[in-house]
Amino acid sequence: MKKVLLAPLDPVHDNAVKLLKRRLSEAGYDAVAMPPGTTAEEVIEKALQEKPVAILISRTLGYKVGEILGHLVDLAEAAGLRETTRLGVGGMALTQEAGAELGFDACFVGELKMPEILAFLEGKPVEAARLEVTAARAKPQVTEGFTYRFNDSKIEALLDTITAQALHWAADKTSAGIERAKVRAEMIAEGVGRRDSEPTPTRQALLERYISLCDSEIQAFYREGRLPSGVRWLEKSEIENMPDFSRPHPDFGSLRHGDQKTLFFSQYGTGCPVMDVMHIKTMEAWGIDGVLHFDPSWGAQREGLIEGYLTHEHDGTILTLENLSFIHQYFEPATLWNVRGHRGLNTPETQVLGRAAGADLFKINIPYGATGGGTDPERLTADGIYSVMLASQYGIPFDIPGNDELSGVPPHKTFAGILVMMMLGLKLGARPIPKPLLCYSPYMTISGQMDDNMVDMNVAKLLVWKQILDTPVWPGEPVGFMTHSSDRVQSAMATASHAALASAVGVTAATIASSDEAYSKGPISVPARVDTLRAVKDRLRFDGSLKLTPSARQQDLMAQIQAGITEVLEQAAVRGDFVASIYEGVFGSQDDGLYPGRTGRGTVIRRA
């Protein structure tokens, strides 16, 4: 058994030594620990007696740290220990650079990472151990292991009726959005999908067809090179001078603690692809599992998308194949990527571009996009169903955000709409993911259902899904929406509380905000992202493997939601027209604060 000498060169702090002694013993080492207050001379004397393969020094206090540790290294040299015994150091007072400068063989900073310690003790490069951990992390599969079998046969039957009618209705419908998606897919397949593609006759012919399907502002971009207001080209130097994110780095770890399973996602869309990359790389470094691309709202209201490397100083990053590919090339291999396209006139084409750029997940919700999202219900039903077909064809799961609740709609109506989307997805062979809103929403404020606490209703909104079908559940979007204030501490804590609740319930994933979520006068800042990620990680550490068992009150709320969903679906089934049901407010009415969208009205075409 290899012997390791552990010594706190510190007057009082020896917790790290005690922890390391336990972990090394579990790993099969004979760990000898010295008490706090040990001097450098005593360490060397003990090492000469015990003949360990390594001495690991812990130092918490910064006072005279260089002097004390340097003295120990000198003594080890003088005693001839360096030939047989490796010297390692760690603790709050150290940095990698300082440890190396003092002459230690390795320096361990931050959280205890046993693979690194064990590599050091076995004489292997510590850096390699760090990188092995990074390389070993696989990209998670959000929908893996779920059967999508229904536990509520009444809801299943109602959904079958509603979606059969919707699919029948859509079968002979198309739109400029669907036709543009087909053209864009062909351009990509032909290798002429980029602005800098060779101007071959194929590209020119396809582009002409595409332009003919766009509105005048987008046509002006292609024909006259006119950019939308406030938009500029990303300069070549900006693209070429990006930082080197490919350099090896230690494993960043996740936000989770122990056996926790929930994946955490965050949205980005600063308006600039370069800034997006910095935000994403920072979020990865602080433990995010995945990110969601948000585009500008005007992109949803125009017929057609522009192309090229483009930036602007407004919310949402312009959706082009170039921008998406540029951003995605910098991702860590395990980072999941969702490209949003659920609400506008370019929903089908967004799926085409997202897939071409490497997206792992899509976002499609017809009832929400056709109301809160502002697109005409008929148009988004045609485009949305086509988009779900694309998601199925590409084998890319799609999530269904329930953010119409933010307008004041009760959860059971929002959930009924999500369930229709799920059944459409399942019938078309796709893998849908419901995204219940987890926050103190306007409906909750008005109805008083969260007057006492924010736990009961949120738990009910998460657990009711398991009673209906076996599905992943991904609360968002982001959790704590409208519960945040512009104070960073309150905001980070609100997110962390919601994230911890979601984790304790055992959901598959959750979307979290930054502590700038409620700040509306400018873009989210990088520090605001880090603060929330730190808060979530600490809160998850606090909860550990605690699991939440639903109380009687929560079960009662679940039953109410389930009954409400059934009632809404019964109305939609009796109405016998999914599009009309949205117009008429079955999934959220004007009294609830939801109005049918107007963008794209009258643009659905019946195919010959």
Next chain:
Amino acid sequence: MKASDRIVDAIDLETYFYCESEEEARGLAEQLTAELGLPHGDIVFLEHRGWGARVRLRAYMHHPGDHYRWMERKEGQA
């Protein structure tokens, strides 16, 4: 009276540096406090991960026991 005179004790500066190491971040933090003219700037918190560092810098405008400029009466005040 300057606005900074009305700061009860400390001013904190929250930011994020693009930098390669914690050492570099510390150097940048010290440089920034000097550039901004913050007296006796200190690093309250610094964490480097990957491509940059989250930093909180602090400068005390009034230490306990100082003469507190925020207690001085404005002209015309009783």
